Amino acid sequence: DAGVTQSPTHLIKTRGQHVTLRCSPISGHKSVSWYQQVLGQGPQFIFQYYEKEERGRGNFPDRFSARQFPNYSSELNVNALLLGDSALYLCASSPSGQGLETQYFGPGTRLLVL
Amino acid sequence: AQSVTQLGSHVSVSEGALVLLRCNYSSSVPPYLFWYVQYPNQGLQLLLKYTSAATLVKGINGFEAEFKKSETSFHLTKPSAHMSDAAEYFCAVSPNTNAGKSTFGDGTTLTVKP
Numbered sequence: 510d511a512g513v514t515q516s517p518t519h520l521i522k523t524r525g526q527h528v529t530l531r532c533s534p535i536s537g538h539k540s541v542s543w544y545q546q547v548l549g550q551g552p553q554f555i556f557q558y559y560e561k562e563e564r565g566r567g568n569f570p571d572r573f574s575a576r577q578f579p580n581y582s583s584e585l586n587v588n589a590l591l592l593g594d595s596a597l598y599l600c601a602s603s604p605s606g607q608g609l610e611t612q613y614f615g616p617g618t619r620l621l622v623l
Numbered sequence: 624a625q626s627v628t629q630l631g632s633h634v635s636v637s638e639g640a641l642v643l644l645r646c647n648y649s650s651s652v653p654p655y656l657f658w659y660v661q662y663p664n665q666g667l668q669l670l671l672k673y674t675s676a677a678t679l680v681k682g683i684n685g686f687e688a689e690f691k692k693s694e695t696s697f698h699l700t701k702p703s704a705h706m707s708d709a710a711e712y713f714c715a716v717s718p719n720t721n722a723g724k725s726t727f728g729d730g731t732t733l734t735v736k737p
Contacts, residue, residue: 513666542723549632551713551727552667565724599666606723609655609674614666 511536513602513615521621522590530585530618532600538613540564540606541583543575544599546617552599558583559606587620595622625650625716629728637736642686642701644731646714649695656697657715657725658688667713673697684708709735 514533522528534541540559544552554567558577577583581602587594597619601612630645648654655674659667671682678690688699697714711732717725 540723544727549729551715551729552725554724554726557721557723565721567724601667601723603723606721608721609672609717611669611672612723612725614659614668616664616666 513600513613515598515600515615515618517618518616519619519621521623523623524590524592526590526622527586527588528590528620530587530598530600530620532583532585532602532615534581534583534600534602535613538602538604539581540603541577541581542601542603542606542612543583543585544601545569546597546599547593548596555585557606564606590622592622595620625652625654625718625726627656627714627716627726627728629712629714629731631731632729633732633734635734635736636704638706639703642699642704642708642733644699644712644714644733646688646697646699646728647695648697648714648716650716652718654716655718656688656690657717658682658686658697658699659713659715659727660684661711661713661730663710670699670712704733704735706735706737709733 542557543555546552556575557565597617600615658670714728715725
């Protein structure tokens with residue numbers, strides 16, 4: 510069975526541009542969470558979606574947005590990129606996003622903002 | 624608010640030696656705690672999780688962790704290190720209702736010397 514997949518694997522953008530990152534959850538998983546992992550730090554929670562509804566949002570500016578599609582895949586959008594947005598963006602899926610069910614992480618998208 | 628602190632950003636052990644990675648948490652409610660491992664260029668993989676069922680939790684690859692409420696700790700151990708254990712390890716805490724909103728520590732890089 511395929512795990513969580515993310516695209517693209519690497520991306521280079523310049524300041525002020527916009528970026529869209531994509532995530533496909535494990536088949537049957539309806540919840541997707543997004544995390545930002547800056548070099549040398551742990552992942553930081555950005556968003557969680559379940560059944561196309563936002564279930565939670567971390568402490569990130571409005572430049573960050575996301576959505577989930579009927580097939581449960583998800584996009585993370587970041588507008589007006591800053592140098593500080595350079596990071597590994599991780600997507601994780603779980604069956605329902607409730608309780609303590611295991612999250613399965615994708616390999617991430619590494620974004621570099623110049 | 625919940626937080627975790629991982630003591631020691633780098634730990635180095637010899638092959639066959641005891642592995643001890645430290646994690647202390649802060650939580651105003653009963654915590655739910657996790658340890659993840661991240662290999663280079665890969666996403667995070669769950670090693671084990673504490674869900675209040677038992678204070679000593681056994682995980683994959685021979686790792687285990689003990690929850691000590693009095694010390695607010697959840698240290699990760701393995702009796703005998705293997706070269707393949709070299710990776711970055713993250714401790715995380717989540718609200719009891721949702722593992723998809725986890726708060727992570729900054730990680731500990733484990734090096735295993737031959």
